[in-house]
Amino acid sequence: MFDTLASRGDAEPGRRPAARLAARLAGQPGATPSRTEAVLEAIKHSILTGELRPGQPLVETELAERLGVSKTPVREALKTLAGSGLVVMLPYKGTTVREVDLELARAVYDMRLLLEPAAAGRTALAGVSLTAAHDALAAADAAADAAERSLANRAFHRVLYAGCGNPLLVRQLDELRDQTALVSSTAWSHRPSSWEAEAAEHRAILAAAEARNATQVRTLMRGHISSFLARNFPENEAE
Numbered sequence: 001m002f003d004t005l006a007s008r009g010d011a012e013p014g015r016r017p018a019a020r021l022a023a024r025l026a027g028q029p030g031a032t033p034s035r036t037e038a039v040l041e042a043i044k045h046s047i048l049t050g051e052l053r054p055g056q057p058l059v060e061t062e063l064a065e066r067l068g069v070s071k072t073p074v075r076e077a078l079k080t081l082a083g084s085g086l087v088v089m090l091p092y093k094g095t096t097v098r099e100v101d102l103e104l105a106r107a108v109y110d111m112r113l114l115l116e117p118a119a120a121g122r123t124a125l126a127g128v129s130l131t132a133a134h135d136a137l138a139a140a141d142a143a144a145d146a147a148e149r150s151l152a153n154r155a156f157h158r159v160l161y162a163g164c165g166n167p168l169l170v171r172q173l174d175e176l177r178d179q180t181a182l183v184s185s186t187a188w189s190h191r192p193s194s195w196e197a198e199a200a201e202h203r204a205i206l207a208a209a210e211a212r213n214a215t216q217v218r219t220l221m222r223g224h225i226s227s228f229l230a231r232n233f234p235e236n237e238a239e
Contacts, residue, residue, distance in 0.1 A: 040077035048147040048185045054099040084178035100186040105233045108179045117221040119161035119169050121214035128163035150181040187232035
């Protein structure tokens with residue numbers, strides 16, 4: 001585990017991900033911000049690829065040994081992941097990877113339904129550059145695993161809501177990103193073809209946004225979010 005867990009933004013040609021992570025951590029005594037960030041990204045990547053499974057215990061000493069660091073940056077990383085909803089920390093029971101069930105999926109996607117279509121519609125009207133959205137679609141098509149695809153998916157959606165002109169709305173949607181990624185990666189692991197349907201919906205949304213058709217963007221975004229939930233978390237599979 002963790003052989004493929006370097007931060008995606010630090011890719012260097014010709015070097016294995018584990019070596020890149022080791023290079024980042026080398027020579028950084030204590031729990032410096034960059035050390036903790038590297039550990040955070042490594043654990044997050046492992047969760048989103050399914051290497052750390054839902055419900056699996058996360059033991060600080062084991063994670064620290066595998067990553068070649070002390071327990072302190074691991075502890076700080078787990079606290080951050082708990083705050084973003086990817087792991088659960090319970091007194092006397094320890095820390096585990098959060099399990100995705102219908103209740104979680106519906107809660108996250110209900111919030112997105114309330115906020116994201118409106119934000120995307122405003123972005124379309126603002127006429128901001130959507131080049132990064134095209135880049136995200138290309139990255140999703142070329143993704144090597146669920147974690148890379150999840151990052152590309154997150155990037156696409158952020159472009160569509162970040163230009164809405166309301167920083168409070170952007171912050172609320174940003175806070176849902178990790179839990180959305182966890183729900184998505186869980187769904188893709190059960191239905192690998194699901195992301196292909198999402199990609200087609202993304203392209204339609206982007207085309208409407210480039211045409212500055214806010215009404216269509218809102219309609220398509222609402223349908224996109226709703227259809228993902230219906231495809232991957234039907235109520236009769238809640239148990």
